[in-house]
Amino acid sequence: MSLIYENENIKIETEASEIPWLKIFTQVAYKEMSEVPKEIKLEIYHLLDIIEREMLLYYKPTKINIASFGNYLPHVHWHIMARFEEDAYYPEPMWGEKKRKSTLSLPSFKNFCTNLIGNINGK
Amino acid sequence: MSLIYENENIKIETEASEIPWLKIFTQVAYKEMSEVPKEIKLEIYHLLDIIEREMLLYYKPTKINIASFGNYLPHVHWHIMARFEEDAYYPEPMWGEKKRKSTLSLPSFKNFCTNLIGNINGK
Numbered sequence: 001m002s003l004i005y006e007n008e009n010i011k012i013e014t015e016a017s018e019i020p021w022l023k024i025f026t027q028v029a030y031k032e033m034s035e036v037p038k039e040i041k042l043e044i045y046h047l048l049d050i051i052e053r054e055m056l057l058y059y060k061p062t063k064i065n066i067a068s069f070g071n072y073l074p075h076v077h078w079h080i081m082a083r084f085e086e087d088a089y090y091p092e093p094m095w096g097e098k099k100r101k102s103t104l105s106l107p108s109f110k111n112f113c114t115n116l117i118g119n120i121n122g123k
Numbered sequence: 124m125s126l127i128y129e130n131e132n133i134k135i136e137t138e139a140s141e142i143p144w145l146k147i148f149t150q151v152a153y154k155e156m157s158e159v160p161k162e163i164k165l166e167i168y169h170l171l172d173i174i175e176r177e178m179l180l181y182y183k184p185t186k187i188n189i190a191s192f193g194n195y196l197p198h199v200h201w202h203i204m205a206r207f208e209e210d211a212y213y214p215e216p217m218w219g220e221k222k223r224k225s226t227l228s229l230p231s232f233k234n235f236c237t238n239l240i241g242n243i244n245g246k
Contacts, residue, residue, distance in 0.1 A: 032187050034175045045168055052157045063197060064155050067190035071206060071214035074186060083194060091194035095216040 004113045005120060009040045010047065018102045019094070020059055020082040020109055022051055029075040033068060036076055047120065048080055054116050055082040059106060065093060127236045128243060132163045133170065141225045142217070143182055143205040143232055145174055152198040156191060159199055170243070171203055177239050178205040182229060188216060 005012040008027065015021040024044055030036045036044070052064045061082035068078045083090055088102040128135040131150065138144035147167055153159045159167070175187045184205035191201045206213055211225040 032175060032179065033189065034172050034179065034187075041168070041172075045164070049157050049164075052155060056155065056157065063192070063194050064157075065190075065192045065194070066156065067188075067192075067216070069186070069188045069190075069216050071186050071188070071216070093190070093192050093194070093216065093218040095219045 005117050009043055012047070012051075014109070014113065015079070017081075017094070018104055019084065019087050020055055020061075020106065020112060021094070022080050023077050024048065024051075024080070025075065025077040031070070031074045031076070033076055044078060048078060050119055051080050051116060054112070054119055055080070058112050058115065059084075062090065067093070128240050132166055135170070135174075137232070137236065138202070140204075140217070141227055142207065142210050143178055143184075143229065143235060144217070145203050146200050147171065147174075147203070148198065148200040154193070154197045154199070156199055167201060171201060173242055174203050174239060177235070177242055178203070181235050181238065182207075185213065190216070 003011055003013050010027060011025050013023045015023055024047055026036055026040060048066060055061060055064060059082045062085050063083045065081045065083050066078065070076060081094060084104055086103045088098050088100055089096055090099065092099060126134055126136050133150060134148050136146045138146055147170055149159055149163060171189060178184060178187060182205045185208050186206045188204045188206050189201065193199060204217060207227055209226045211221050211223055212219055213222065215222060
């Protein structure tokens with residue numbers, strides 16, 4: 001995984017995967033979302049919205065998946081993933097049972113991240 | 124599953140499970156969260172917050188899990204679950220690999236739902 005964006009409240013990292021997958025972490029290690037200050041909660045939801053729109057536009061995925069578990073790592077973080085009928089787990093969640101060998105061929109994730117950061121920075 | 128609360132924007136249903144598990148659906152069948160009108164988005168996030176706080180207070184779970192997939196049913200809905208070290212899948216998500224036979228013994232889910240609805244209605 002690697003860091004693609006951060007500010008004083010949150011950071012965005014990529015998850016190494018066959019699918020486009022980002023994670024938003026709070027900078028302070030809150031355990032549960034209800035402990036996060038309201039302004040940072042709203043910032044996370046706003047970023048999920050921006051990322052989702054960008055994923056829909058750029059990848060035209062079958063579905064967007066969003067999740068916040070933190071069972072292994074009790075530090076609030078959100079997963080957002082673009083899912084495709086051809087990906088290895090669809091229609092199961094990425095934590096579910098593998099269904100097939102993936103035959104995905106997707107446009108550049110690097111370019112996606114560059115566009116996204118431009119979008120977040122309001123360019 | 125059964126309906127425990129609804130208004131003009133959303134409805135809350137229970138999921139039959141060994142763990143406390145609720146689902147929030149939009150009344151209108153939007154496919155993706157970014158299509159949902161802003162006021163209804165904020166209402167969903169507010170309800171997730173209320174449910175999480177009530178779960179933490181009532182069940183003292185190990186962790187709260189939240190997810191929105193919709194791969195099988197492309198109608199925006201959010202899962203919120205109280206997770207416990209003793210539940211059958213912990214620390215995997217509820218969609219992951221089963222780890223053990225559950226030995227959970229929890230207080231009444233019916234009473235939890237009654238308290239929650241009172242809370243949502245501002246009693």
